[in-house]
Amino acid sequence: MAERTLYDKIWKSHTVGILPTGQTQLFVGLHLIHEITTAPAFDMLREQGMDVAFPERTFATVDHIVPTDLRTRPFLDAEAEELTKALEKNVKEFGIEFFGLDSPNQGIVHVIGPQLGLTQPGMTLACGDSHTSTHGAFGTLAFGIGTSQVRDVLATQTLAMDKLQVRKINVNGALRTGVYAKDVILNIIRRLGVAGGKGFAYEYGGPVVENMNMEERMTMCNMSIEGGALAGYVNPDATTFAFLRGRPYVPSGEAFERAVAYWKSVASDPDARYDDVVELEGKDIEPTVTWGVNPGQAVGISEKLPRPEEYSDPDGARKAYEHMGWQPGGPILGTPIDVAFIGSCTNSRLTDLRAAAKIARGRKVKAGIRALVVPGSAEVKKLAEQEGLHDIFREAGFEWRDAGCSMCLAMNPDKLVGREICASSSNRNFIGRQGSPRGRTLLMSPAMVAAAALNGQVVDVREYP
Amino acid sequence: MSEIVKITRVTGTAVPIRGNDIDTDRIIPARYLKEVTFARMGQYPFFDERFDAAGKPKAHPLNDPKYLGASVLLVNRNFGCGSSREHAPQALYRFGIQAIVGESFAAIFAGNCVMMGLPTATASASDIEMLMNTVEQNPQTRFIVDIDKKIASFGEQQISIDLPETYRSALTSGSWDSTTMLRARLDQVKKTASKLPYMTGFAG
Ligand code: SF4
Numbered sequence: 001m002a003e004r005t006l007y008d009k010i011w012k013s014h015t016v017g018i019l020p021t022g023q024t025q026l027f028v029g030l031h032l033i034h035e036i037t038t039a040p041a042f043d044m045l046r047e048q049g050m051d052v053a054f055p056e057r058t059f060a061t062v063d064h065i066v067p068t069d070l071r072t073r074p075f076l077d078a079e080a081e082e083l084t085k086a087l088e089k090n091v092k093e094f095g096i097e098f099f100g101l102d103s104p105n106q107g108i109v110h111v112i113g114p115q116l117g118l119t120q121p122g123m124t125l126a127c128g129d130s131h132t133s134t135h136g137a138f139g140t141l142a143f144g145i146g147t148s149q150v151r152d153v154l155a156t157q158t159l160a161m162d163k164l165q166v167r168k169i170n171v172n173g174a175l176r177t178g179v180y181a182k183d184v185i186l187n188i189i190r191r192l193g194v195a196g197g198k199g200f201a202y203e204y205g206g207p208v209v210e211n212m213n214m215e216e217r218m219t220m221c222n223m224s225i226e227g228g229a230l231a232g233y234v235n236p237d238a239t240t241f242a243f244l245r246g247r248p249y250v251p252s253g254e255a256f257e258r259a260v261a262y263w264k265s266v267a268s269d270p271d272a273r274y275d276d277v278v279e280l281e282g283k284d285i286e287p288t289v290t291w292g293v294n295p296g297q298a299v300g301i302s303e304k305l306p307r308p309e310e311y312s313d314p315d316g317a318r319k320a321y322e323h324m325g326w327q328p329g330g331p332i333l334g335t336p337i338d339v340a341f342i343g344s345c346t347n348s349r350l351t352d353l354r355a356a357a358k359i360a361r362g363r364k365v366k367a368g369i370r371a372l373v374v375p376g377s378a379e380v381k382k383l384a385e386q387e388g389l390h391d392i393f394r395e396a397g398f399e400w401r402d403a404g405c406s407m408c409l410a411m412n413p414d415k416l417v418g419r420e421i422c423a424s425s426s427n428r429n430f431i432g433r434q435g436s437p438r439g440r441t442l443l444m445s446p447a448m449v450a451a452a453a454l455n456g457q458v459v460d461v462r463e464y465p
Numbered sequence: 466m467s468e469i470v471k472i473t474r475v476t477g478t479a480v481p482i483r484g485n486d487i488d489t490d491r492i493i494p495a496r497y498l499k500e501v502t503f504a505r506m507g508q509y510p511f512f513d514e515r516f517d518a519a520g521k522p523k524a525h526p527l528n529d530p531k532y533l534g535a536s537v538l539l540v541n542r543n544f545g546c547g548s549s550r551e552h553a554p555q556a557l558y559r560f561g562i563q564a565i566v567g568e569s570f571a572a573i574f575a576g577n578c579v580m581m582g583l584p585t586a587t588a589s590a591s592d593i594e595m596l597m598n599t600v601e602q603n604p605q606t607r608f609i610v611d612i613d614k615k616i617a618s619f620g621e622q623q624i625s626i627d628l629p630e631t632y633r634s635a636l637t638s639g640s641w642d643s644t645t646m647l648r649a650r651l652d653q654v655k656k657t658a659s660k661l662p663y664m665t666g667f668a669g
Pocket of ligand 1: 063064108109110129131344345346404405408409426427
């Protein structure tokens with residue numbers, strides 16, 4: 001069993017007790033909610049006559065379903081309107097702070113938590129969304145939960161949980177130019193498998209991760225769940241503290257110094273014990289693209305598409321080829337695309353948009369390609385506009401949208417149509433994920449998406465200085 | 466939901482859905498997450514695999530009349546990966562599935578299932594293959610999935626199944642609907658919270 005890791009320390013300090021079932025009752029320091037997975041939870045509270053135990057520890061926003069172009073109410077989509085209204089009613093009735101459509105703090109739940117400084121090291125955090133692992137970038141123990149668990153957190157601010165094992169993943173050396181955090185995490189998933197993290201929390205470390213900024217660390221932790229790990233985290237350090245200083249929900253003055261002392265204390269000890277350790281070399285990682293229907297089915301840009309037999313599940317790989325419509329042995333380079341999507345909680349933050357804008361600057365999206373940039377939050381949008389990124393994108397032929405999940409899961413009007421192929425900076429290439437049961441998704445870094453948009457096909461971003 | 470329902474065994478016929486890494490987007494497409502309640506989820510499991518764009522049924526085990534009324538779902542590896550949407554197990558449960566037996570399950574999915582009183586049990590790949598072959602050849606085979614004893618049986622045959630001890634305990638003791646159990650200790654919760662420095666804004 002792991003010992004003296006960040007995971008162990010936070011688990012211990014947040015343990016309320018052991019339940020009759022043998023599970024641990026774990027205190028949840030911060031609860032984030034959005035419109036999709038919460039309505040039945042509030043209904044259950046009402047049915048059982050319960051209140052929200054710690055209303056000041058839950059924060060709400062709307063992200064999944066909101067249109068990113070026309071935002072006038074009522075929404076054109078009557079169901080979206082109804083679901084949004086349900087959340088608005090629930091937060092009011094139960095006294096929960098809400099960053100609604102007209103709030104400058106609205107945005108994808110995993111973007112706004114860190115941006116506001118709500119997400120802090122040494123906390124437990126839960127949200128009814130699997131990409132809650134994102135917040136682990138801060139040294140937060142963060143996990144996605146289902147609706148019944150949302151109800152538990154609302155009613156008790158706790159969860160019944162089983163302890164995980166801890167796997168340390170060291171990314172050594174340095175990354176080469178044109179290689180991003182997205183490429184690193186795609187390679188980790190590729191190597192360990194989409195179910196490889198089952199039963200584990202992932203601790204990311206090593207020089208590559210230590211040198212990453214907070215947004216890059218968020219990209220890494222975000223996709224822990226794609227690797228099957230319920231949680232992923234990076235130990236908090238000077239980079240973390242510098243990011244948090246001055247944010248709205250972070251204490252200031254002497255309290256900040258006390259906070260830093262606490263945050264430092266939760267990091268894994270130098271002699272911490274792990275259940276497993278995995279080493280990767282940064283220099284071996286290329287710009288990476290998924291070719292199939294799960295995030296583990298990925299290749300480096302210069303590689304050939306693998307043979308199904310190279311996978312532990314050749315049948316699954318064959319089915320993936322069938323859906324995607326290409327053949328093993330061919331190149332991923334040059335694969336034509338129809339749509340380019342830059343956004344999602346994986347890659348919609350300021351540094352992501354900067355990286356994409358750098359590629360798009362002074363160039364044009366290939367004729368016939370639908371390209372959109374959807375900032376992760378209203379604040380990201382504002383900051384990007386202050387830098388003129390919106391002009392760069394618009395001049396190149398990208399649409400510049402309002403914040404939301406958008407084409408990551410296509411619950412709003414942004415959807416693939418028919419067999420369209422989308423170069424996407426999001427996190428899931430599952431069949432049907434982007435709104436068309438026959439649609440196809442190629443996951444890659446935002447810079448790679450921008451380069452693909454300009455060329456109408458998958459290209460190597462390293463050729464764009 | 467406040468009365469105690471102990472879940473110790475599930476009996477009935479089974480339906481196999483073959484394939485590894487079946488994600489929750491496939492189990493329930495995101496557009497159905499727009500509904501404010503779970504009430505209608507039973508109509509939607511695997512919708513895009515069961516119906517084409519015009520709404521015409523496609524070949525799929527859940528459309529196959531020979532599996533009608535099955536209460537046990539047989540699956541392969543890493544079933545339920547991806548999105549945390551509880552709509553996925555809700556859809557299966559409301560369709561009529563009362564237990565899922567497979568090679569392995571994704572963590573959030575399995576957790577969601579147990580909280581709804583829907584057991585997910587694992588068995589070896591070869592046993593799952595044998596069970597799937599059995600139902601495909603003889604869909605009327607009746608199974609007993611015994612959560613308490615960790616055995617699945619049909620006719621004279623028995624295989625051992627497994628599930629985390631905490632899940633087994635929650636299901637068989639009727640404490641799978643955890644809210645009451647957690648809420649009983651609110652005082653304790655407040656005590657734990659008071660010791661966490663961020664709960665007081667790091668006041669000195
Ligand atoms: S951007 Fe995508 S993955 Fe992230 S919270 Fe929204 S829907 Fe989920």
